[in-house]
Amino acid sequence: MNFFKNFLSVALTAIISISATAIPCNSGELPKYVYMGGEPFGLKMYADGVMIVNLESYYCGNKYVCPAKNAGLKESDVIKEINGTEITSNEILREITTGSDGNTLEVTLERDGKTLTKQITPVKNMAGTYLIGAWVRDSSAGIGTVTYYDSDKAYFAGLGHGICDCDTAKLMPLATGEAVVAQISSVTKSTSGSPGSLNGYFSDRIIGNITNNCDIGIYGTFDNSLTENKQKLQVADFSEIKKGEATVYTTVDGDSPKAYSIEITRVNHNGNANESFNLKVTDEELLSKTGGIVQGMSGSPIVQDGKLIGAVTHVFVNSPDEGYGIYIGNMMRNYE
Numbered sequence: 462m463n464f465f466k467n468f469l470s471v472a473l474t475a476i477i478s479i480s481a482t483a484i485p486c487n488s489g490e491l492p493k494y495v496y497m498g499g500e501p502f503g504l505k506m507y508a509d510g511v512m513i514v515n516l517e518s519y520y521c522g523n524k525y526v527c528p529a530k531n532a533g534l535k536e537s538d539v540i541k542e543i544n545g546t547e548i549t550s551n552e553i554l555r556e557i558t559t560g561s562d563g564n565t566l567e568v569t570l571e572r573d574g575k576t577l578t579k580q581i582t583p584v585k586n587m588a589g590t591y592l593i594g595a596w597v598r599d600s601s602a603g604i605g606t607v608t609y610y611d612s613d614k615a616y617f618a619g620l621g622h623g624i625c626d627c628d629t630a631k632l633m634p635l636a637t638g639e640a641v642v643a644q645i646s647s648v649t650k651s652t653s654g655s656p657g658s659l660n661g662y663f664s665d666r667i668i669g670n671i672t673n674n675c676d677i678g679i680y681g682t683f684d685n686s687l688t689e690n691k692q693k694l695q696v697a698d699f700s701e702i703k704k705g706e707a708t709v710y711t712t713v714d715g716d717s718p719k720a721y722s723i724e725i726t727r728v729n730h731n732g733n734a735n736e737s738f739n740l741k742v743t744d745e746e747l748l749s750k751t752g753g754i755v756q757g758m759s760g761s762p763i764v765q766d767g768k769l770i771g772a773v774t775h776v777f778v779n780s781p782d783e784g785y786g787i788y789i790g791n792m793m794r795n796y797e
């Protein structure tokens with residue numbers, strides 16, 4: 462599942478991301494120490510409600526109808542309840558609509574942070590099944606990279622951007638989620654105009670539960686044994702980030718990260734949360750294996766002068782050896 466963010470850059474997970482708002486880069490809390498990540502993990506996330514990803518008309522008698530559209534529902538709406546029944550899966554929605562006998566249903570939904578109520582009347586299709594003409598999604602899955610573990614506050618962070626629906630590009634509303642250890646089995650190399658991907662599979666070992674899906678990262682609980690023998694690094698202040706050599710820790714085979722050389726080519730002093738600095742892959746081994754940056758590397762930690770400065774977030778589609786990084790302090794403050 463490889464989905465594009467836009468024509469300029471692409472989110473580096475199997476799920477599309479959206480832009481984030483700016484967060485100031487100064488913080489009195491820094492520096493602090495965290496355990497560095499770099500290993501891949503699998504995400505299994507279930508939405509809080511079901512998200513409409515497409516409205517589609519269907520033939521009924523002598524005309525095409527779309528009850529959902531006629532009722533004022535839109536793509537990206539999240540259906541929460543119907544006639545007072547909580548909608549937690551596609552199956553529940555299907556049972557209610559097909560069993561409606563054509564009676565009008567009261568739908569409670571969320572749109573742009575607001576709760577709305579709509580009246581919708583399912584209509585039979587040519588097979589005699591009552592439908593509303595809406596395709597919905599109740600879950601997402603993909604591979605990303607752990608950025609760091611905070612043992613003091615017992616959480617991990619990864620990706621550097623949120624998990625969004627691949628069709629609507631809207632942030633998926635999180636009900637429950639699980640993070641598991643992933644194994645990378647192969648790489649689809651990036652080429653100009655076509656970002657590649659890390660390909661792998663999920664293991665049965667659970668890292669922890671995902672507790673927050675937001676614009677600049679995934680956060681969750683974690684098994685303390687995951688930090689055994691891991692390196693604990695000081696977190697850099699934003700003012701310490703500079704143009705020049707740096708190191709990215711990422712996994713392109715198996716489940717163990719390796720160090721690769723990169724260059725910080727620009728520092729964004731405006732403090733944009735997802736685009737704190739620009740980076741360029743210079744490591745010949747990584748370029749040979751991946752073509753630069755690929756989907757799945759999102760969250761890979763970046764170290765400069767022995768301090769953790771941030772994580773990889775996006776690749777430039779037409780120049781896959783280049784991309785954006787997010788400042789680590791932004792991810793940490795976002796959790797707070």
